[in-house]
Amino acid sequence: xxxKSYLSKKKDLVDKALxxxxxxxxxxxxxxxxxxxxxxxxxxxRVRPILAIAAAEALGAKTTDLLPLAGTLELIHTYSLIHxxxxxxxxxxxxxxxxxxxxxxxxxxxILAGDGLLTMAFETLSDPRRTGKVPANRLLPIxxxxxxxxxxxxxVGGQVVDMESEGKDIDFPTLEYIHTxxxxxxxxxxxxxxxxxxxxxxxxxxxxxxxxEMVGLAFxxxxxxxxxxxxREETGKDVGSDLEKGKKTFPSFYGLEESRRRAVEVADRAVxxxxxxxxxxxxxxxxxxxxxxRVN
Amino acid sequence: xxxKSYLSKKKDLVDKALxxxxxxxxxxxxxxxxxxxxxxxxxxxRVRPILAIAAAEALGAKTTDLLPLAGTLELIHTYSLIHxxxxxxxxxxxxxxxxxxxxxxxxxxxILAGDGLLTMAFETLSDPRRTGKVPANRLLPIxxxxxxxxxxxxxVGGQVVDMESEGKDIDFPTLEYIHTxxxxxxxxxxxxxxxxxxxxxxxxxxxxxxxxEMVGLAFxxxxxxxxxxxxREETGKDVGSDLEKGKKTFPSFYGLEESRRRAVEVADRAVxxxxxxxxxxxxxxxxxxxxxxRVN
Numbered sequence: 001x002x003x004k005s006y007l008s009k010k011k012d013l014v015d016k017a018l019x020x021x022x023x024x025x026x027x028x029x030x031x032x033x034x035x036x037x038x039x040x041x042x043x044x045x046r047v048r049p050i051l052a053i054a055a056a057e058a059l060g061a062k063t064t065d066l067l068p069l070a071g072t073l074e075l076i077h078t079y080s081l082i083h084x085x086x087x088x089x090x091x092x093x094x095x096x097x098x099x100x101x102x103x104x105x106x107x108x109x110x111i112l113a114g115d116g117l118l119t120m121a122f123e124t125l126s127d128p129r130r131t132g133k134v135p136a137n138r139l140l141p142i143x144x145x146x147x148x149x150x151x152x153x154x155x156v157g158g159q160v161v162d163m164e165s166e167g168k169d170i171d172f173p174t175l176e177y178i179h180t181x182x183x184x185x186x187x188x189x190x191x192x193x194x195x196x197x198x199x200x201x202x203x204x205x206x207x208x209x210x211x212x213e214m215v216g217l218a219f220x221x222x223x224x225x226x227x228x229x230x231x232r233e234e235t236g237k238d239v240g241s242d243l244e245k246g247k248k249t250f251p252s253f254y255g256l257e258e259s260r261r262r263a264v265e266v267a268d269r270a271v272x273x274x275x276x277x278x279x280x281x282x283x284x285x286x287x288x289x290x291x292x293x294r295v296n
Numbered sequence: 297x298x299x300k301s302y303l304s305k306k307k308d309l310v311d312k313a314l315x316x317x318x319x320x321x322x323x324x325x326x327x328x329x330x331x332x333x334x335x336x337x338x339x340x341x342r343v344r345p346i347l348a349i350a351a352a353e354a355l356g357a358k359t360t361d362l363l364p365l366a367g368t369l370e371l372i373h374t375y376s377l378i379h380x381x382x383x384x385x386x387x388x389x390x391x392x393x394x395x396x397x398x399x400x401x402x403x404x405x406x407i408l409a410g411d412g413l414l415t416m417a418f419e420t421l422s423d424p425r426r427t428g429k430v431p432a433n434r435l436l437p438i439x440x441x442x443x444x445x446x447x448x449x450x451x452v453g454g455q456v457v458d459m460e461s462e463g464k465d466i467d468f469p470t471l472e473y474i475h476t477x478x479x480x481x482x483x484x485x486x487x488x489x490x491x492x493x494x495x496x497x498x499x500x501x502x503x504x505x506x507x508x509e510m511v512g513l514a515f516x517x518x519x520x521x522x523x524x525x526x527x528r529e530e531t532g533k534d535v536g537s538d539l540e541k542g543k544k545t546f547p548s549f550y551g552l553e554e555s556r557r558r559a560v561e562v563a564d565r566a567v568x569x570x571x572x573x574x575x576x577x578x579x580x581x582x583x584x585x586x587x588x589x590r591v592n
Contacts (some may be wrong), residue, residue, distance in 0.1 A: 002574050023448070027448075028453075029390060029448075029453055029456040029457050029460065031456060031460065032448055032452065032453070033448065036448075081406060083408075083411060086404075086407065088402070088403035088404045088445045089342065089404050105411060106384070108382075108385050108459055109381060109456065110377075111382065111384060111385065111407065112452050112456055114411075115379060115410075115411075115414070115446075115452050116447055116448040116452045117412060118411070118415070119414070119446045119447035119448075120447055120448070122439060122442075123440060123444055123445040123447055125439070125532075126437070126439035126440035126443060127440055127576065128436075128438045133345045134538065135432075136431075136433040136435070136436045137432040137433075137434060139432070140422045140424075140432045140435060140436070141422070143418060143421070143422035143439065144419060144422035144423055147415050147416075147418040147422060148402035148419055149418035150411075150415045151412055151415035151416055151419055152319070152323075152325075152328055152329065152332070152412040152415075152416070155361075156330070156408050156411050156412045157324075157325055158329065160325040160327060160328045160405065161325050161406055162327065164327065164406055171396035196543060225329035252368045
């Protein structure tokens with residue numbers, strides 16, 4: 001299969017779903033709606049919604065009704081980027097090659113745009129006009145999955161520890177905590193949302209969870225490597241920004257070569273966890289390889 | 297009935313429910329858990345959860361299973377206070393007589409504590425260990441109610457317009473928009489959450505919605521009056537802070553006397569909307585009067 005054309009097709013579907021979820025930019029009050037759209041439609045690759053879709057497809061499910069639900073993963077991801085970029089947090093000026101949300105709209109509107117996107121995710125997941133034929137008892141575990149991955153035991157916790165570790169000589173378990181929470185939790189949740197939607201059996205759910213964890217880790221190692229070796233064109237942000245902020249990364253513990261080797265190993269383990277799935281899981285398999293191809 | 301003893305009893309129940317919902321302060325990462333608790337247990341009167349409970353009681357429902365759900369109203373209210381107080385927003389140093397969250401924990405942790413509380417509300421509402429016997433198809437409309445009241449067409453929208461109006465000569469409809477969205481939306485939602493929990497009929501739901509709207513408005517007029525006439529002990533914040541920031545309020549359009557008269561009128565209308573309810577709605581009736589008693 002051609003993973004690039006798969007990604008491009010699914011990205012189009014996700015973008016169309018997002019377009020419907022978020023009010024037009026001119027909606028009153030316009031500033032916050034513009035800001036939400038500015039960050040949401042900034043050229044993201046929609047990796048998280050696509051992981052949800054690919055997981056559901058691996059289980060043989062039709063994904064029409066999944067699209068708005070998968071879109072909420074991107075709403076939450078975008079909210080976390082906007083808040084993480086704030087001056088009080090990581091203080092980043094560039095994101096996806098463009099000025100960050102607060103650089104364009106100011107801090108207050110950026111905070112509120114993030115709050116608005118996070119809330120919109122849960123509004124979408126509880127709105128029958130959005131969720132179509134997905135029954136309430138299947139939506140609730142999906143809401144739980146997203147809320148847990150986003151909260152103090154997920155992304156928020158990861159961001160707290162990440163910030164409090166800046167310039168400190170943290171140990172590897174602390175770096176692992178940051179990775180598994182700040183980025184890993186939502187990536188794992190993406191796969192699980194697709195699995196819950198497609199009514200995965202217990203063993204399937206466990207396998208897909210493991211896949212999600214490995215892909216999340218591979219993604220993070222690749223990101224850490226790209227912060228060193230990537231160009232600004234590739235990453236859309238300033239190169240070496242982790243180093244500059246005194247942030248420990250995977251390569252600062254293991255070096256570039258060993259980090260590359262581990263990225264491959266972790267992606268292999270992601271593929272291995274799908275051994276009981278048939279070829280409908282090929283997009284998931286190719287996605288795992290694609291994520292680390294960026295650095296090999 | 298004695299509304300003060302009613303309020304005090306219900307406040308205790310809500311506080312106990314909140315104590316269970318929020319992880320201990322020492323939970324890793326401790327800073328954000330401490331900050332969430334600092335703001336959540338700062339002596340709030342729990343008006344919103346109590347409105348939900350009183351609405352459910354007015355319909356004859358038992359409220360044991362409602363307590364955690366009602367608690368999420370306070371999680372969301374507290375999140376909104378933390379974010380609204382930030383330097384980039386209203387820049388307030390005092391809240392409920394104590395330094396605001398960011399003054400104690402710094403801006404980054406305050407933003408994240410807010411994010412954590414907002415997310416925890418939705419985690420609670422989707423967690424079977426919290427929601428007890430409330431079925432999924434009744435929880436979903438409750439989630440929708442809260443998300444809509446908190447989002448860009450509720451609190452977030454109200455805060456945007458409030459901030460963008462500072463120092464400007466806004467008209468009365470704009471002030472009304474701020475009131476109905478920034479504070480009104482969540483107060484209305486509180487009553488509706490209780491009504492949804494108690495399976496209100498269509499007419500009951502409409503009546504309780506109207507009650508919630510009137511109480512929200514009365515609450516806001518009273519708040520505006522107290523900002524002028526209250527002492528720092530009464531309000532827990534600096535007196536005259538609206539005026540100082542060049543914020544238009546109810547009294548700046550209608551004067552103190554007329555504002556007081558309207559507060560009474562609006563509270564009367566709240567009581568009137570309960571005319572088809574029996575004495576089980578007395579706490580709601582007394583609550584409406586209690587809210588404006590602060591200024592009379």
